[in-house]
Amino acid sequence: MTWVTGAEGSPYGVHNLPYGVFRTADREPRVGVRVGDLVLDLGGAEAAGLVLAAGALGRPRLNEFLALGRPQWTAVRQRITELLTDSAHRAAVEPLLVPLAEVELLLPFEVADYVDFYSSEHHAANVGQIFRPGQPPLLPNWKHLPIGYHGRAGTVVVSGTPVVRPQGQRATPQGPVTGPSVRLDIEAEVGFVVGVPSPLGRPVAAGDFAEHVFGVVLVNDWSARDIQAWEYQPLGPFLGKSFATSVSAWVTPLEALGAAFVPAPDQDPPVADYLRDEPHLGLDLSLTVEWNGERVSQPPFATMYWTPAQQLAHLTVNGASLRTGDLYASGTVSGPERHQVGSFLELTWGGTEPVKVGGGETRTFLEDGDTVTITATAPGPDGTTLALGEVTGTIFPAR
Known part of the structure; x- marks a missing residue:
């Protein structure tokens, strides 16, 4: 009381x-x-x-x-x-x-380094089917290690900050052109905030997750799919991601989430020794994505294949140090059903199936003036429910 x-x-x-x-x-x-x-x-x-x-x-x-x-x-x-x-x-x-x-x-903390993972099997499989039809949806390495990339810490912004439509190169049938992105997307994610640093050259064990990670934020990893598709061959995300990443203004401490830890999905084949986390736990977070006030998706975080502890162990296994204020994000949270996906790339199946948004309009990707809000809840102690701070952003025209 x-x-x-x-x-x-x-x-x-x-x-x-x-x-x-x-x-x-x-x-x-x-x-x-x-x-x-x-x-x-x-x-x-x-x-x-x-x-x-x-x-x-x-x-x-x-x-x-x-x-x-x-x-x-x-x-x-x-x-x-x-x-x-x-x-x-x-x-x-x-x-x-x-x-x-x-x-x-x-912005609640100064972001030291920012890493983004790709840890939902459902999201990875959907993206594989969209971009590589007729081929295996998952690449051969996906179930052996948490795939990730280093993002741009300086463009992590607090919820409510306007998101200016990015410009860059994109492919067209007539060849590459430079201009505003026309396939602007979201990625509904969960981020983990590092408190206690680690020395260079010393990996952090999965079992030490709670000694280093202070808490959780919601993340929207805004993504320019057309810029990303042209630039990522053969390397990973760069300008298609680095223009803005929004985080919630509130950091929920891990101690508040004690009742939300649940068994994570089974992993097959068996993972490398450094990725074994016992107990193998994920978080029972229920996300909601609203597009111009219309609820369009409810991604379940409990379905994530790679756990937060495994992500931490992997990003330090080579001896990379942790710094206070490091942020690492889960990657897009998607469940097995279409109404559970965490990106509009999946929701509209690559832009081929428009969806209804607030005001009775339809969309495939984001238009100027659109607002996206991501919220989440988790089970609390004694049957209570707790809310994570929302993350919201509105698209402004390219400059």
Whole structure:
């Protein structure tokens, strides 16, 4: 139970408590935690001696707090829960609660490195059928290692930031042309935020996932399919992906997701030793994709073939170091049914089957002015439900 008005029964109740960074007209950027439709000013709470976090909560990014490690993350979460549930603290804490409608939410952490994976078997198989009809949908290496690529950390933006239509080269029957993308797409993903770094040359074991990863964000990996198709031969994604990647303003800590870990899909053939994660667990997250306000898909994260722990082990197996603020994303989340896919490439089957969106219009790919919003829920403790912070973006014309 909580004394905070409106928080009891909310998917953002005290069983959730996601972290973000906010500012108001009279508050410089600092760390906050969401409870109901309010934001607890953790910078102010630490300044008042209500929470101890080595001064990290008054900072304009979460990075200093992320670097403190799991024992400190646990202690701060327990203290915040105590402050919001014990009415003895109400007089001191209530003045530090700010209505969500009065705050500006900022990028919650400075992104150090960004890696994006390709971990849904259903998504990979769909893409294979679209681009390689009549051939095996999965390439030979796909079930042996989590496929991924390094993205551009500097173009990761917070939810709500306008997405300018990218320009680049694309193929036409008359030859390559340069101009705005005409096959602009989304990828509904889940991202994992690294707190504790690792030294160069030392792989991180799958079993150490929870010691390094602080929490989860929703991700929209905007994708220019025409630019991507022309440039990716023989290398991987480059300009078709690097113009913008949107993340939610709230980072849900792993500790809030304890009830959401479920057995992951069986893997056949057996994986390499460094990829064995025991227990082999994924997350039961239910995503929803809305296109101009119309629900068009509900991707299930529990179907992902490669787990977050396996992804972390793979991206460091060669000795690559982790840095505080690293973000790695799951890749497009798609289930076995058409209404469960996480990209419009799949939803419209390569642009051949238009779908209805808000306002009664039809689409194959994104047009200027379109808005996409991705939300997600997860099971919480004692039968509760928690929400992950949404990620939304609107397409602006090319410049």
